[in-house]
Amino acid sequence: MPIEQTGELPEELKQLVDLQRQALREKEELRDLDYSADAWQPWRDAAWRVQEGITLYVQAGEVAGEVRSRYETEMLVKSQARGGVAP
Template structure:
């Protein structure tokens, strides 16, 4: 995987999606309860696609780098 620079806005969007996912899975499934996570995940996907096209990088590699960086940041905060 190439060394991809991750914009802070993408990192923050992914971290917000991660937090929404953690909250969603702690409750019984309902469309209303999971909507914040689904909306956040959609926002991340659109932003990653847009940034990859603008930067001329692999969308897949950018997405994986963003997810990894967000996961590491979340773990560092405990």
């Protein structure tokens, strides 16, 4: 079942969008830096929190008897975090 993109997002999805925006900010700060594991750790942590949150959101839907597509959820979160622009 596709995720409805009309109207207000549920609070759980808003939180995931905020996490994705944080991950994007962390990545943007790395744009001009050379790679080092320590410098990139904040971005990896933020990206991991987004992925974990999406997984938990989908699993919660399954427990509630809802069918939630992990792919569609992730694409919606990324799109909304970029201001509605598809990734």
